[in-house]
Amino acid sequence: MLKACPDYLSGQMLCDYFQVSRTAVWKVMNQLKSEGYHIEAAPNRGYRLIQDTDIFQEEELQRAVRGKWAGCKVIYKKTTGSTNLDAAAMAGELPHGAVIVADEQTAGRGRRGRSWVSEAEGNIYFSLLLKPDFLPERASMVTLVMALAVAEAIENVTKLSAGIKWPNDIVIGGKKVCGILTELRAEPDLIHHIVIGVGINAHQKNFSEEALAYATSIDLETGGFLNRTELITEVWARFEALYDEFERTLDLGALREDYNVRLVSLGQEVRILDPKGEYTAVSGGIDEKGRLQVTKEDGSRESIFAGEVSVRGIYGYV
Numbered sequence: 001m002l003k004a005c006p007d008y009l010s011g012q013m014l015c016d017y018f019q020v021s022r023t024a025v026w027k028v029m030n031q032l033k034s035e036g037y038h039i040e041a042a043p044n045r046g047y048r049l050i051q052d053t054d055i056f057q058e059e060e061l062q063r064a065v066r067g068k069w070a071g072c073k074v075i076y077k078k079t080t081g082s083t084n085l086d087a088a089a090m091a092g093e094l095p096h097g098a099v100i101v102a103d104e105q106t107a108g109r110g111r112r113g114r115s116w117v118s119e120a121e122g123n124i125y126f127s128l129l130l131k132p133d134f135l136p137e138r139a140s141m142v143t144l145v146m147a148l149a150v151a152e153a154i155e156n157v158t159k160l161s162a163g164i165k166w167p168n169d170i171v172i173g174g175k176k177v178c179g180i181l182t183e184l185r186a187e188p189d190l191i192h193h194i195v196i197g198v199g200i201n202a203h204q205k206n207f208s209e210e211a212l213a214y215a216t217s218i219d220l221e222t223g224g225f226l227n228r229t230e231l232i233t234e235v236w237a238r239f240e241a242l243y244d245e246f247e248r249t250l251d252l253g254a255l256r257e258d259y260n261v262r263l264v265s266l267g268q269e270v271r272i273l274d275p276k277g278e279y280t281a282v283s284g285g286i287d288e289k290g291r292l293q294v295t296k297e298d299g300s301r302e303s304i305f306a307g308e309v310s311v312r313g314i315y316g317y318v
Helices: 011-018 022-034 058-064 083-089 140-158 218-222 228-249 256-262
Strands: 038-042 046-050 074-080 099-105 124-130 163-165 169-172 175-187 190-200 269-273 279-286 292-296 301-304 310-313
Touching: 011 022, 011 046, 022 038, 058 074, 058 228, 074 083, 083 099, 083 124, 083 175, 083 190, 124 228, 140 163, 140 169, 140 175, 140 190, 140 218, 140 228, 140 256, 163 256, 190 228, 256 279
Parallel strands: 074 099
Antiparallel strands: 038 046, 099 124, 124 190, 163 169, 169 175, 175 190, 269 279, 269 310, 279 292, 292 301
């Protein structure tokens, strides 16, 4: 009722509606304040909810979900080791589209076994569980679907221009604001589940000197204060729409143009960090399978798989 009312809400009206005393209403308002809601009380006027709060909890997240299946079940944890590990451990009892959300990860992980440093509070960490009916060879493309969903969601909510560093880092102004890690449990011809982990720097203001050269946060870029619930549920909504499109063809043909528009290396020289030997090439965007198309210095073309190599800009992170 507070959320739906743009002005003060009469305390007496609340008493009459819920058939409780003024003391009971007062206690509930104090409880809401203790949970982080900014509530203003004025004599003879009642209570008013100040809408600049960033309440990050299970009830708020579940209430804000707009899609049919992405976010159908939300599990929130103040602190956990890794939301990816949690989702994998609970996969048997959770439905397709369930998400594990945390304020803090103590054992976050990135690609190739790297650790992911998670701030104690103020950022976005979640893992989305999928139980698809397609072959494991298609699973890697889902990572790029999530990258596009995050980029679109950031643009929709903040009006910032979000780019993608192939295959799945989201960058703003040339600095990383989000990382994505996809893991799956599968047999050669069957996927048991896919877990997509997403970490977005939201409120973070302090970075190490080393990280400051390539990392940023939404708040630093906007100069404002992000509502994390709004952004995370927009990510889920965009992912659901894009994933449904991907599922129709089981390739990225329909999404490739939107992805390539945001590809920060498109048409640029990049350094291909291939275990077989590094080389310089020009990035030409992804194909329908999510492979990066590059043109080598000798004019030959090659398709790069994300799991096999890394790509860096010639003069920096992107």
